[in-house]
Amino acid sequence: MTVQKVAIRGRVDIVANHKDFAPHVANWFADVVNTTNGPVRVALSGGSTPRDLYSLLGSIDYRTRLAWDRVHLFWSDERFVAHDDPQSNYRMVRETLLANAPIPSHQVHPIPVVGDANEAARVYQSLLQRVYGSEIFDPGRYLFDVNFLGLGMDGHTASLLPGQPVLRERARWVAPVVHGAANVRITLTYPSLESSRITAFLVTGAEKADAVRRTRAGDAMIPAGALSPKGDVIWFLDAAAAPVHDA
Numbered sequence: 744m745t746v747q748k749v750a751i752r753g754r755v756d757i758v759a760n761h762k763d764f765a766p767h768v769a770n771w772f773a774d775v776v777n778t779t780n781g782p783v784r785v786a787l788s789g790g791s792t793p794r795d796l797y798s799l800l801g802s803i804d805y806r807t808r809l810a811w812d813r814v815h816l817f818w819s820d821e822r823f824v825a826h827d828d829p830q831s832n833y834r835m836v837r838e839t840l841l842a843n844a845p846i847p848s849h850q851v852h853p854i855p856v857v858g859d860a861n862e863a864a865r866v867y868q869s870l871l872q873r874v875y876g877s878e879i880f881d882p883g884r885y886l887f888d889v890n891f892l893g894l895g896m897d898g899h900t901a902s903l904l905p906g907q908p909v910l911r912e913r914a915r916w917v918a919p920v921v922h923g924a925a926n927v928r929i930t931l932t933y934p935s936l937e938s939s940r941i942t943a944f945l946v947t948g949a950e951k952a953d954a955v956r957r958t959r960a961g962d963a964m965i966p967a968g969a970l971s972p973k974g975d976v977i978w979f980l981d982a983a984a985a986p987v988h989d990a
Contacts (some may be wrong), residue, residue: 753942753976757985764947765795768979769805772796772889775941778808779888783810786819786873786890786931788901789832792945793891794800799838801843804921817871817890820902820930821854823863831856832928860919860927868917870936880938885974890939898954898965902930910966922971933970941984942972949983962984 758764776783809894812894818832820839824976826833833853839853852870855863871892872878875886886914892900903910912918916935920928938943946955954965962968 752961753972753978755933755978756978757980757982759982761923761947761981764792764979764981765799765971768796768943768945769799770799771977771979773805773809773811775889776814776864779813781815782815783888783908784815784817784886786817786887786936786939787788787817787832787836788891788945789821789835789891789905790893790945792893792947794835794839796891797839797940801840803843806844809844812847814852815852815874816841816846816847817852817887819890819936820928821856822924823856823860823927823929825856826845854917854929856929860921860929864915864917864919864929867929868915871916875938879936882973887941888937888940890942890972891935892922892936892942892944892967893952894944894951894958894967896950896954898957898962898967900944900958900967900970902928902937903936903966903970904928904967905966910969937970939972940974942970942974942976943979946978946984947981951984954983955980959986 758767814948822830824830833916854867871886873885894900897905899905904920904922907920907923909918909920910933912932915932918930918932920930958967
């Protein structure tokens with residue numbers, strides 16, 4: 744495995760061999776959890792790349808390597824579908840990670856999908872504010888210890904979709920996204936996504952290299968490029984997703 748580290752808008756770990764990608768991130772995550780004192784609040788994303796990571800973390804090799812009893816799980820976004828729907832991000836995590844890793848059930852906090860999307864967003868925002876202990880973000884205190892984010896070819900992250908009103912939201916912590924995708928979605932907004940001690944992007948595939956480059960350059964014309972994490976940033980990339988010219 745070859746890991747290249749570059750100090751441009753956060754650290755970059757380029758994993759040359761795709762089969763080493765999930766183990767590299769899993770080992771990093773285990774170190775973060777085991778060296779963090781107290782509860783470890785983690786925001787999860789959906790997608791095929793995170794799925795491989797969650798499957799590995801749920802394997803027998805990692806069940807005793809992490810202090811799972813201190814891990815608290817949250818979601819950065821969710822499709823407004825039932826939790827047993829094949830498109831549900833929660834279902835994917837449940838099948839890959841929760842079915843195997845010894846995480847106490849009361850420390851798992853999926854986005855609710857009952858009622859309507861506006862009400863579900865309000866309920867999840869209230870939960871996050873209770874966990875955080877305030878309705879106002881303190882720049883010196885983080886909502887999440889680790890925030891795993893993906894990146895779309897169009898530059899979206901979580902469900903901050905191009906051209907949608909949610910990109911202008913700065914008051915709410917959680918908001919519905921009614922248009923821009925096949926399903927209504929609920930997403931954490933910029934302020935809550937940015938309140939993370941470590942923001943970890945997981946990106947693979949050559950088709951996303953340009954979105955990586957633009958995001959790391961702070962190109963606010965794409966949603967991810969407008970993100971301003973308050974803590975550290977680390978990019979986990981395979982060789983194909985690493986941009987040739989990283990501005």
